[in-house]
Amino acid sequence: MKLVIVSAGLSSPSSTRLLADRLAAATLDHVDAEPEVIELRDLATEIARHFVTGFPSDRLAAALDAVAAADGLIAVTPVFAGSYSGLFKSFFDVIDKDALTGKPVLLGATGGTARHSLVTEHALRPLFTYLRAVVPPTAVYAASEDWGDEGLDRRIARAGAELASFLAPAAPAPTTRTAPTPTPVAVPTPRDTAPDVDTTAAIAPRSTTGAITSVDASAGFGIVPFEQRLAALRTE
Structure with missing residues (x-):
């Protein structure tokens, strides 16, 4: 099983990458999967060139193939101007339109203020719904003041458990069912129920x-x- 983590952070170290790593760790606490991280800042030039030429470089093609082959995806972006970054959107613009169909995708975002906390719902979730991905109920936004707060820890743990529930194989349904043993019922004889009758009439x-x-x-x-x-x- 393969878990791919896409981080659109621009700095190094990056709070976006930190959130992505923590979401991956919370998921791997519940399911056995092989993680692979894709740092979009290392592919920025190649993504832009792909828009112009229509052909991905070898590194970009490998990243796109990794996302398409993944069993699950974690996608985290910084917030720019109240929405996902242009680099983040550009990567998912060049991906094959059917690559995420039915694939579970856990969403995360980071920003400098809590005012952008709904970016996961008004920007990220509609994007991945359009791509026909399966998005777990809990998405995680981390503002600067959230780091070290127990509330963020709980949201990360819950989101990781939800993604793991989509990745874990379901228990097989029973193929046969044993019928319950019927309870014996005493059937009354005619002597027990019939009234005395004059046989001469x-x-x-x-x-x-x-x-x-x-x-x-x-x-x-x-x-x-x-x-x-x-x-x-x-x-x-």
Whole structure:
């Protein structure tokens, strides 16, 4: 697994590179990956030349290929004029339009004042959403006064854990499920449920000729026509 860190810091040492390193360390606390750092200030001239010629140098091509092949990306920029730096944007302008599709990208930015803290949401997140990257919920902005503050440490730790959750392979789903053993249910017998019935009585069936008949139990349940039974009653 490969984790690529893109830092657009211009100075050396750089607070942008420091934030990038700390985000990488927080991610590697949760997942085993091989980190690779790309310092954009070393590629500034080659990025500008690529805009003019349309052909990347060997070093720039290697950086672009590394980003495209990465399993995850950490991208950190300094804030200039309230947004990402031109160098940062230029690098992602020359990258292949499909290189970041579905790739998890953790965002970070540094600035001199907390007034720019929403740059990750109004500038960086829309850029990488346009590139169809998968951006974790937590992005980290570090102002000058944030360094050494526990709040920054907590945001870095949370962001690293979120990126690691995108990189870590998901546990395989179970392929079979064991059906629960059914609980035996006692089925009542007719003797348990049926009321006592006088077996000498029965529902009178209809004869095949349509005449109403009755059952004479004393005659062995023979069928007696209704007219014959009525005449017998009249003579009694």
